[in-house]
Amino acid sequence: MVDDNNPIRRRNFLMGAGTAVAASLAAPVAAEAQSAPGAASVAPDVEPLLTLTATEHAFFVAAADTLIPADDLSPSGSQCGVATFIDRQLAGAYGGGARLYRDGPFTKAKPELGYQLPLNPREFFRAGIAAANEWSRKTYGKDFDRLADADREAALKAMEAGKAEFSGFSSRMFFNALLDLSMEGFFADPIYGGNRDMAAWKMVGYPGLPATYREDIKKYFGKKYDKPPRSIADFS
Amino acid sequence: MIKLKETDAVVIGVGWTGSILARELTKAGLNVVGLERGAKRMPGQDFTIPSVRDDLKYAVRQELFQDTQLETVSLRHSPAETALPIRRLGSFLPGTDLGGAGAHWNGMTWRWLPSDHKLRTHITERYGKDAIPAEMTIEDLPVSYDELEPYYDKFEKLCGVSGKAGNLRGKIIDGGNVFEGPRQNEYPNPPLAKSMAGTIMADASKSLGYHPFQAPSSNASEVYTNFEGQTLGACEYCGHCERFGCEANAKASPNVCILPALLADQKFELRTHAQVKELVYDKAARKVTAVRYVDTRSGEEYEQPAGIVILGAYVFNNVLLMLTAGIGEAYDYKTGKGAVGKNYCYQVSGNAVTVFFQDKEINPFMAAGAHGVLIDDFNGDNFDHGGLGFFGGAWIQAGPTNGRPIATRPVPPGTLRWGREWKEATAKWYNHAFSIGASGCNYAHRENFLDLDPTYRDALGRPLIRMSYNFRDNDFKLADYVGGVLGRLAKAMNPTVMSSPSVKKGDYSVVPYQSTHNTGGTMTGTDPKRSVVNRYLQSWDADNLFVMGASVFPQNASYNPTGVVGALAYWSANAITTQYLKSPGPLVHA
Helix, strand or coil: CCCCCCCCCCCCCHHHHHHHHHHHHHHHHHHHHCCCCCCCCCCCCCCCCCCCCCCHHHHHHHHHHHCCCCCCCCCCCCCCCCCHHHHHHCCCCCCCCCCCCCCCCCCCCCCHHCCCCCCCCCHHHHHHHHEEEHHHHHHCCCHHCCCCHHHHHHHHHHHHCCCCCCCCCCCHHHHHHCCCCCCCCHHCCCHHCHHHHHHHHHHHHCCCCCCCCCCCCHHHHHHHCCCCCCCCHHCC | CCCCCCEEEEECCCCHHHHHHHHHHHCCCEEEEEEEECCCCCHHHHHCCHHHHCHHHHHHHCCEEEECEEECCEEEECCCCCCEEEECCCCCCEECCCHHHHHCCCCCCCCCHHHHHCCHHHHHHHCCCCCCCCCCCCCCCCCHHHHHHHHHHHHHHHCCCCCCCEECCCCCCCCCCCCCCCCCCCCCCCCCCCCCCHHHHHHHHHHHHCCCCCCCECCCCCCCCCCCCEEECCCCCCCCCCCCCCCCCCCCHHHHCCCEEEEEHCEEEEECEEEEEEEEEEECCCEEEEEEEECCCCCCEEEEEEEEEEEECHHHHHHHHHHCCCCCCCCCCCCCCEEEHHHHCCCCCCCCCEEEEEECCCCCCCCCCCCCCEEECCCCCCCCCCCCCCCCCCEEEECCCCCCCCCCCCCCCCCCHHHHHHHHHHHHHHHHHEEEEEEECCCCCCEEEEEEEEEECCCCCCEEEEECCCCCCHHHHHHHHHHHHHHHHHHHCCCEEEEECCCCCCCCCCCCCCCCCCCCCCECCCCCCCCEEECCCCEECCCCEEEEHHHHHHCCCCCCCHHHHHHHHHHHHHHHHHHHCCCCCCCCCC
């Protein structure tokens, strides 16, 4: 989606522009996405960042748009706010290691013992993106977000298979965490910044809230549910 | 350390068992203090629309579960390995806060089969005295089905369980579970509404000669008032059950079914943020004289003396408190001596088959937690195990519990996990698929046990519980056999596409969710050398200590444990109030 001519392809362009610009650009996103899923005119994700650097944000935008490309079913991952979602998650309790046991000693372990690194999610993605871009530069001569679509796909496939060589931890582990977090952003309630305009819910036909189906479970037995989705925000 | 005035009884953990015991003891006239490590959570405040429907917060970020930053357990697959801490919950999800896991369970409410109650005797009688391998350390539950029946009945009435009897006083009834033990009464509520997936499952099961029935469910199908005067609402089929609280008050929980009555009773005092650190054990007097707890808001430590101590924490903390106090003999897997920590069991699952139907609308988001259609034809010893090389079986179920798309969005086998193809498949199949799953028995093994980790500690400075656990030969054979049944059922449904039943292999993994049905470690039995508590759940080594919950199971049946846990709590409470209070001392003489 993002080519080298796009002026907003690196966050540092916006850093000087301030959040007023961001807000004015962000507003039409939802409106346009509503009328035409995947329309090329949908503006990129330009919410202000809480924790990500411009480089990290560019990585997540590129990754989200490769994992969830724009098509007739929905706008792209970043257009749906996936990178914004990730920024907010990594800036918050989850990113800081909430519910993660972090006492040492730390040792290498078989995968059945689960996550065993000393890093919290914020630190993990910081290190992982650095490693991914280093590998990308070595393999393709530039950072991941500057690759053409086909190379991005190939790069993510190499990470998924664990074939991209990372220092610190395996690229497969990084890819799986990246995929999980991106899918959370795509499918979670829009109150977290992703799934803008409930695009992902519309794509699959998930109605969201209020989810009170005592009568509907009989009425719609064997029939497609035809009511539009609603978010937590619609009831708040 | 602040020493408090003695109370008649103290309850450690205010979930299902703590609430039941506290209620029964206060009714008997005792003053009871309830110590709950977590916060006070009540449905009217904490579980309300819209925020109760937050998939990310509750299902993914695990809002209601034990905080592993503070407390976890470690795992090794064999005693030869070094255990590492489970740093993030996955495979199982212990609860915390008022109501415990009873606030966020799914509501499957079972009784064990009569043969599950006397497992070792039953297998020996049917298959011969040499049939059970030496390393399979299974035992009988020293309470028979008939003895426990009135207490199963009572717990079902507390919860307003929805279902249909399959064996009413010996009369076999089609449409119920025809394999269950005889029940004296029909379920308190009729079964839940039918789902499309459940209907497909029922038809396929019948076509193969099996006996389908709807899950016994603590998701109330109708408005119901229980014997505590508490009213449950009717289930809304919201698809936010497991991992969530219930805003409709339709899912039975301690918070809905019993705590409003208990909290209104002057004889009960709830202390939240009160994490029990240790039991004060007087070995010579054979008593636990007090419990020490930490106020987790201030760090201040308190000592609460009590006449009776009810240990009603989750499996791991029950075992931890017994081991750190030195009550009973710790299990030694090399010699087989000792019983504290012995026979830790889990469940055998994870070989589900997913079926896809091009022309059927499944609406997976209209669902309840215990809403499936099941067969028990291949459970326990309901089928002949002669020549099979394993014992036990599984319940087999179809019917979604939810359609929350962060986790529930099946695609046909071979589909890529991302990109255009994944999007197309996800959009195409989301509303047209469901899984057939199984939950299998897990029979005790000599080298599966709990003890104290030598390295890792919790936030209070105590050793973590170290789990030595792996799946064994019996589990793999069981899973393969059940996988074959899943495949036959799936084919009989005539789906457009289906996945293959996966062969179970490899080590137990803590990553994917399997079940929060951890059992054992303080097993009940008839021999003080081979068990931790007697048949009334009274410690063999401390007369005033009663241990509740699935930690008393000698091994795990295939069933979700809450029905058995609730029944045993009422059974034990009855023994305390009718026998122990009159004559404090051992209720069973070894």
